[in-house]
Amino acid sequence: MAFPHRNSVQRAVDLLNVLLVPAPDPASVAQVLRDHGEPDVSLSPDEVAELRAAALELREVFAAPDVASAASVLNALFAAYAGPPRLTDHQDGYGWHLHADAADDGPWGAWLVTSSALGLASLLAERQGVPGGLCASPSCGKPFAQTGGGSPRRFCSPRCATRERVAAHRARG
Numbered sequence: 001m002a003f004p005h006r007n008s009v010q011r012a013v014d015l016l017n018v019l020l021v022p023a024p025d026p027a028s029v030a031q032v033l034r035d036h037g038e039p040d041v042s043l044s045p046d047e048v049a050e051l052r053a054a055a056l057e058l059r060e061v062f063a064a065p066d067v068a069s070a071a072s073v074l075n076a077l078f079a080a081y082a083g084p085p086r087l088t089d090h091q092d093g094y095g096w097h098l099h100a101d102a103a104d105d106g107p108w109g110a111w112l113v114t115s116s117a118l119g120l121a122s123l124l125a126e127r128q129g130v131p132g133g134l135c136a137s138p139s140c141g142k143p144f145a146q147t148g149g150g151s152p153r154r155f156c157s158p159r160c161a162t163r164e165r166v167a168a169h170r171a172r173g
Contacts, residue, residue, distance in 0.1 A: 008119030009131065009145045011036040012058060015112065016143045019055035024048050047108050054109035058116050062132040062143035070130045074121045081113045123147065137164050 014036065018028045026048045030041040043051070057077060064070035082100040089096045090104050100114040123131040123145070132145045135156035144156040155161040 006119075006123075006145075006147055007036065008115050009123055009147060012112070012116035012119065013132070013143050013145050015051070015116075016055045016059060016062070019048075019052045020059060020143075024052055043108070050107060050109035051112055054112040057113060058120075059134075059143060061117070061120050062134050064130060067124060067128065067130050070120075070124055074117050074124065077113050077117045078121075081110050082117070135160050137161075139163075 011032075014032045015029070018024055018032050026043045026045065029048055029051060030043050033041040033043075060073045061070055061077075064073055078100070083102050085098055085100050087096050088094075088099050088104055098118060099111075100118055101110045120131040127146065129152070130146060132143055133153060135142045135144060136154040137156075137160040140156060140160050142156040144153060146153055155164065
């Protein structure tokens with residue numbers, strides 16, 4: 001079965017990767033939003049700061065050590081940010097989809113938390129496991145989603161996994 005919220009989960013990962021740096025570049029954040037279907041994005045420094053604060057909160061879902069902890073973090077985010085679920089097509093034929101934020105023109109941070117939490121919670125419920133993790137490479141730490149089957153991932157990419165495998169091999173020496 002195809003995971004219906006995979007796009008929102010991948011968007012969350014991609015946004016966290018550009019937002020979880022000391023000074024996120026507004027153009028990079030806007031590009032990720034455009035890459036994930038948000039038209040005509042222009043972000044003020046305050047909006048980027050708001051998105052970064054939301055990303056820091058969402059990071060805790062990826063840092064959760066187990067499924068119960070991830071569910072607890074998601075429930076806290078829903079309690080703090082979500083309103084009643086509603087369907088919207090943004091009045092422009094965007095396609096009907098579920099929102100849990102207050103309004104289509106609400107704050108970026110609330111949108112990021114609620115839309116990402118919906119996808120992550122759906123993934124957690126479907127897989128009965130943690131929806132993601134943080135890269136085990138000490139030089140990386142980027143979040144990643146656990147969307148596939150098989151063994152749980154430890155690294156965000158094959159590149160990080162290979163780098164750590166080579167370093168471990170060299171250390172055994």
